[in-house]
Amino acid sequence: MDQLAAFGQTVLNGLLQGGVYAAAAVGLSLIFGVSGILNAAHGELVMLGAFTTYWLFKLHGVDPLLTLPISFVLLFGLGYLLQFLVLNRTLGAPLLVSLLVTFGMSLVMVNTALRVWSADYRMMAVPYFDRSVYVGPLIVPLSRLTAFVIGLAMVGGLYWLLQRTELGRMIRATAQDWEMASLMGVNPRFVYAVTFGLGAATTGVAGSLVAFYTPVEPNMGLTYTLFAFSVVVLGGMGYIPGVVWGGFALGIAQAMTETYVEAGLSLLVAFFLLYLILRFMPAGIMGKGRVE
Amino acid sequence: MLEVEAIHVGYGPLQVLWGVSVGVKEGEVVSVIGPNGAGKTTLIKTIVGLLRPRAPDGGRITFRGRRLDRLAPEEIVRQGIAVVPEGARVFPEMSVLDNLRMGALVPRARGRRAQTLAEVFALFPRLEERAGQPARTLSGGERQMLAVGRALMACPALLLLDEPSLGLQPTLVKAIMETIRRINERGITVLLIEQNVHFSLPMSHRAYVLEHGRIVLEGPGAELLRDPHVRVSYLGI
Numbered sequence: 221m222d223q224l225a226a227f228g229q230t231v232l233n234g235l236l237q238g239g240v241y242a243a244a245a246v247g248l249s250l251i252f253g254v255s256g257i258l259n260a261a262h263g264e265l266v267m268l269g270a271f272t273t274y275w276l277f278k279l280h281g282v283d284p285l286l287t288l289p290i291s292f293v294l295l296f297g298l299g300y301l302l303q304f305l306v307l308n309r310t311l312g313a314p315l316l317v318s319l320l321v322t323f324g325m326s327l328v329m330v331n332t333a334l335r336v337w338s339a340d341y342r343m344m345a346v347p348y349f350d351r352s353v354y355v356g357p358l359i360v361p362l363s364r365l366t367a368f369v370i371g372l373a374m375v376g377g378l379y380w381l382l383q384r385t386e387l388g389r390m391i392r393a394t395a396q397d398w399e400m401a402s403l404m405g406v407n408p409r410f411v412y413a414v415t416f417g418l419g420a421a422t423t424g425v426a427g428s429l430v431a432f433y434t435p436v437e438p439n440m441g442l443t444y445t446l447f448a449f450s451v452v453v454l455g456g457m458g459y460i461p462g463v464v465w466g467g468f469a470l471g472i473a474q475a476m477t478e479t480y481v482e483a484g485l486s487l488l489v490a491f492f493l494l495y496l497i498l499r500f501m502p503a504g505i506m507g508k509g510r511v512e
Numbered sequence: 513m514l515e516v517e518a519i520h521v522g523y524g525p526l527q528v529l530w531g532v533s534v535g536v537k538e539g540e541v542v543s544v545i546g547p548n549g550a551g552k553t554t555l556i557k558t559i560v561g562l563l564r565p566r567a568p569d570g571g572r573i574t575f576r577g578r579r580l581d582r583l584a585p586e587e588i589v590r591q592g593i594a595v596v597p598e599g600a601r602v603f604p605e606m607s608v609l610d611n612l613r614m615g616a617l618v619p620r621a622r623g624r625r626a627q628t629l630a631e632v633f634a635l636f637p638r639l640e641e642r643a644g645q646p647a648r649t650l651s652g653g654e655r656q657m658l659a660v661g662r663a664l665m666a667c668p669a670l671l672l673l674d675e676p677s678l679g680l681q682p683t684l685v686k687a688i689m690e691t692i693r694r695i696n697e698r699g700i701t702v703l704l705i706e707q708n709v710h711f712s713l714p715m716s717h718r719a720y721v722l723e724h725g726r727i728v729l730e731g732p733g734a735e736l737l738r739d740p741h742v743r744v745s746y747l748g749i
């Protein structure tokens with residue numbers, strides 16, 4: 221019975237983490253699917269979102285939940301500007317060019333963060349997040365549950381926006397045939413900027429959610445770039461709903477490894493899953509690999 | 513209404529159009545015929561801004577007195593021009609309905625969207641039956657209908673069509689030509705690229721023959737149909 225409970229707890233931990241992974245990865249998938257840009261600075265957007273929440277809470281006492289919209293707006297603006305001023309110049313260039321440019325951006329972001337905030341690990345202490353919900357033998361920390369629910373809701377919201385709104389139609393049309401989209405009156409450069417803005421905003425919010433239950437530090441980005449990349453490959457590059465399955469797969473695989481093998485292998489697990497998928501199912505678990 | 517004046521256009525070092533001039537007056541159906549590789553698609557792409565005339569002295573394009581050849585495609589279509597491109601180019605992963613909605617994005621069409629949609633469905637009942645389906649699941653003929661419907665959703669003053677009958681069976685070619693004639697009767701000016709000259713020339717007020725990137729003949733459609741060169745080259749008579 222104890223073993224069963226431990227197993228259940230492990231799966232639950234993986235699911236909770238997986239929901240946040242989905243939220244942290246969806247922007248990477250969106251941006252790749254629409255603009256064909258592989259954003260090497262993706263994890264740094266997680267880091268910036270996490271710091272936004274941390275500092276707003278620490279310095280101004282803003283409730284962490286209320287920092288989420290702020291994180292969204294700030295990162296949207298940053299993403300929009302980066303695409304509009306910098307990345308739009310790489311349109312039509314090989315994938316490697318945007319990869320190099322975004323890698324440069326990640327270096328600037330990390331080093332600025334190190335300079336301004338130092339390399340310290342910082343953890344928020346939010347009284348109401350210390351509580352847990354108990355379901356039979358299972359423990360559900362409130363901070364993780366909140367992050368999970370909001371993270372998945374955000375992925376759902378993004379999907380809804382893409383499928384049901386006029387902006388969403390403009391984005392999907394541009395992803396499928398940007399020339400034709402421009403002949404419908406759409407300015408593709410604007411769409412690419414909004415797309416990067418949305419991708420950065422959701423990623424920033426995911427970072428804010430991460431800050432609910434993990435320490436924040438300037439170098440945290442790289443692991444999230446790798447996690448997000450694994451999740452997106454698992455779910456199918458550019459296929460938005462795929463990040464949910466990819467996130468769960470990575471979260472559960474990491475939790476299992478932690479419980480039954482050894483803690484501290486989460487990066488290795490991500491690499492291993494990435495290898496398996498690329499080797500055997502290059503279109504992702506669901507067999508879809510494009511924006512729909 | 514549309515004046516294309518002596519444009520020179522190419523791809524990199526390859527020049528395709530050599531001083532091509534084409535004019536379309538309000539209310540007309542004008543067609544352009546020519547063999548494969550003559551530059552017909554290149555002409556359409558240049559009008560809508562996907563290609564630029566050679567600078568400098570690459571010629572000019574005006575629409576209702578306004579210069580188009582320096583505007584971006586999205587600005588050109590906002591002037592009231594819609595296009596049915598070669599191969600339809602519907603958005604494959606979007607539903608038929610969403611494809612049609614995309615057509616009505618331009619400001620002039622937005623307010624009238626529901627009404628235009630009803631008109632398009634009346635013109636192509638098949639599209640209404642398929643409204644929820646992804647466009648990639650449509651047959652070739654249905655895709656052409658969708659591309660025409662999508663262009664009509666923009667409430668254009670000028671409609672450009674690049675071989676809308678490509679790959680369709682003869683009865684469908686006839687139907688689509690008939691549809692174009694009806695569209696024109698509703699007051700939409702038409703510039704039509706069409707290889708099926710015995711369908712397209714009779715309904716064209718005027719027509720141009722484009723060969724090797726140059727206009728070699730022009731005249732009223734019915735007259736060109738009797739021209740010996742046209743009969744030999746395009747009707748195989």
Ligand SMILES: Nc1ncnc2c1ncn2[C@@H]1O[C@H](COP(=O)(O)OP(=O)(O)OP(=O)(O)O)[C@@H](O)[C@H]1O
Binds near residue numbers: 523526549551553598
């Ligand atoms: N993107 C391109 N790059 C280089 N050359 C091109 C390109 N597109 C077309 N061409 C060349 O330009 C010439 C004219 O092409 P275009 O597509 O305008 O012909 P067309 O008259 O529409 O022919 P068709 O009846 O086959 O559609 C052709 O020789 C073609 O090979």
Ligand SMILES: [Mg+2]
Binds near residue numbers: 552553
């Ligand atoms: Mg052509």
